[in-house]
Amino acid sequence: MSNLTKTPAAGPNGSTASPASPIATRGPRLSGVTWLIWRQHRAAYWTLLAATALSVAWIVYQRAGLMEHLTAHGWPDSASGKWLEGMGPHTAMFVKVGFGLGFIPILLGVFLGAPLLAGDLENGTAKLVTSQSVSPVRWLAAKLGVSALVVVVCTVALSLQFGRWWGPVKNETTVLGWETGAAFDNTGPVPVALALFTVVGGVAIGMVLRRALIAMVVTFTFAVAVQVVWAYFRLDLGNIVTVTTNKGINVPSPRLPHGAMQIDQSYVTGAGETLGWSTCAHEASEKARDACVQKADIVGWSVDYLPISQMSGMQWFGASILFALTAAVAVFIFMWGRKRLV
Template identity: 85%
Template sequence: MSNLTKTSAGPNGSTASPVSPVATRRTRGPRLSGVTWLIWRQHRAAYWTLLAATALSLAWIAYQRTGLMDYLAAHGWPDSPDKWLEGMGPYSAEFQKVGLGLGFIPILFGVFLGAPLLAGDLENGTAKLVTSQSVSPVRWLAAKLGISALVVVVCTVALSVQFGWWFGLVKNADPGRGWSEGFVFDNTGPVPVALSLFTFVGGLAIGMLLRRTLLAMVVTFTFAVVVQVVWAYCRLDLGNIVTVATNKGINAPPSGLPDGALEIDRSYATGSGESLGWSTCAHEASETARDACVQKADIVGWSVDYLPISQMSGMQWFGASILFALTAAVAVFIFMWGRKRLV
């Protein structure tokens, strides 16, 4: 008998079936299968591109932070602010430039990942082919949404942590460094994750409804830009404004503003408790006329409304929770629509 067909005998003389090397390799670790494998293979180019771009961005942020650390250490930080603050311009400009670039990530996720994800399959008939097999529309949608959302979360969480690590150094060196601006606020904490997920799921829903890839991408771009504009407009409303005032005259500045506080508004206070605009008496040409105007208006002091930097984290989580809730609502709509009307 040929050695290729022989089987080994067991302890009791029985024979054991040969073990295939392929089967051995397949059982060594978890492997994708079924609809999960199909979706990963279908969109693997986009997924790997996003992961690779994220890795490059993480490396660049780490490089920039290292350069800033070397500069601060060489100029006596934190003991000599007059030395290291003067030369921080190039490092702050690079920080702002990277932050502005990262601000486009939610738009990119919505336009290039969310919009074509279902629209392409609905347009070329792949969705009908897949759902005509043993895969239900709900299961197919869940796999599509779940795998892609996981990639979005992994990329944005990594970028948020890395950029926040860099911002922590800038914040400690110069507390007034624009924490409320979009290039900082929208790229740290949970905000980039929430914005990216919302635009991605919104693009997915738009593609499902329009069923045309190019049209869905154009509409999703408009949707993502509107989301960014509305978010920027409402960002400061997420915090609780703090007011500090003085009644010792207009030349006595109010005390108690912490480092990094964002000034919202200034106003004059009268003896009766009324607030007057900051332009009151500003039109007077001479100091004597201005003093007379101040006395006539009964101005006894002034007040400042501000947001402390200590509220940054709470504002971010509050805004992100709203975006997460909207994302969940859109996802529920996708499953309810797709269960009966997908194909």
């Protein structure tokens, strides 16, 4: 009798022993629509994961070089003026890498978000899938869920490593100011929030336009606009601190905390009003300038600044706004998809 038809041997207690099922011995595996989504977009997903792994490894290498330089110059025990010597190449690298990472939300929105649904709607795959036992909502949830998970994993890894690289010198504005996009937008929750918003926005644009190429062009415009608006309002996320003096203008202006970003500097009058620092600059002589200062009742300086201690709070506040906008766009996608997907 063939082994394929042979009755399984009885066990010691008379029970029939069955060979272990291959499925039972496997680890967790994707299945159903989740497996289908991963397989359909596996080239894009694996490309993102591989690019992230290479970028993280390169940043780790750069951090090792930075730490070697800092420790050789007495960091952290010596004064910052000593270990900041020769930081030019590292400063330039921070700026270049930060500038490059700033394009990631745009690239993800254009090349992952925009064609995610638009491609399926354009070539008819969406109609084929939803004509089976898979509901449009379940298909949309799998599409968005798997893609969002990949985006979060990649951006979190990059954010953590860039923050770890920049951490030893984050208080030194001469290296990389914390308020700049290169630092603020590439650390903490901000890169995750920006990437998710542009990707989900691109998905919504593709779903409405139903043409992949057109959706990618429109998504590029959308993603660039998001970056411009974000950069314009970034500093408005913090609470400006004002410090004043009343000992005249011939003494230095107030000294700010280490790492603080100065927003504005002006004169302050005896009545507490502020005047632009160029108020008496037009006077030709020092005597005329002193007379102008007396006439305007200028008694000291007023300086507005943002301390670096507010950075984390500003990042989470801004990221929460972006997460809320992302959730709103996702709700729109599901509402549109339930009735008008195919």
